[in-house]
Amino acid sequence: MIKTVGVLTSGGDAPGMNAAIRAVVRTGIAMDLRVMGIYQGYQGLINGEIKELTLRSVSDTLQRGGTFLQSARCKAFMTEKGVKSAIEVAKVFGMDAIVVIGGDGSFRGARELSRMGMTVVGIPGTIDNDIDCTDYTIGYDTAMNTAMEAIDKIRDTASSHQRCSIVEVMGRGAGHIALSVSIANGAEAVIVPEKEYSIDEDIVKPIFECRNRGKNHYIIILAEGVGKADEIASAIHQKTGIDARVSILGYIQRGGSPTARDRIEASRMGAHAVEILAKGCDSRIVALKDGMITDIPIEEALQMKKEISKSDLALTKVLSL
């Protein structure tokens, strides 16, 4: 029987994390559970930075970006000693279970907690949408929309100057944000880490072809996991004579008020996490699959590698004609 649940956010923050925390707190209290807020991720768990959360602790948080519990990337948690001391601190605060909101690195931490006897449930929260067990991760929609609005603005100036803009978007080793915005912004080419590319075939040739069809400016979306933005810009200039400029969108993509989609999915996922804990589930990751909120074993979730959509890659090519 679970009586006290801890909740933490870990790794890169993502818009919508507050909505997930709020759902954990309010669903938990509605089910007569105590909910403890663990500040600054796993580091805060080790350090005992823990406070009980009430219904009012989460008032006015739904619309705010970031995470009010704050986040951290914790090196100490990579060691057995770190995990053991985290569990001891959790016991001091009477926690029977912990909800971890974060990405795959955070879930590896959750798996270690679980292997040492703590009951855990993970909620996928990362702008990268790179967790295979779920179609959706909290923060992805807001990040895509933020990037899309920025790229629209970049297109205005690229068009005025008949330039090529190379826009680098976040995603760590994954190209999901890059591919999505390349469709949303009508990019002339997209380069993602999941697919090998050649500057001549995948960038220079499409630019020449677009120019021959009457285009006078070009947007190339580059996933950060590929890197080499400056190298690509000079190759474009050298091979086509077209002026090329680099914009790296960076952390702007991680901030901002969450979109409706992020608030709604985060709320559903937060509530589901508490419901399955109350039913006695352990070591599971909450997921959105085919429009339904579900959950799968953490061990299984961590073995999967999310692929990039081949049909969306093909779509960007056709739509850039």
Ligand code: F6P
């Ligand atoms: O995982 C989210 C993310 O924003 C990635 O897209 C990016 O590569 C990384 O975090 C940056 O991490 P940090 O906040 O440690 O610089």
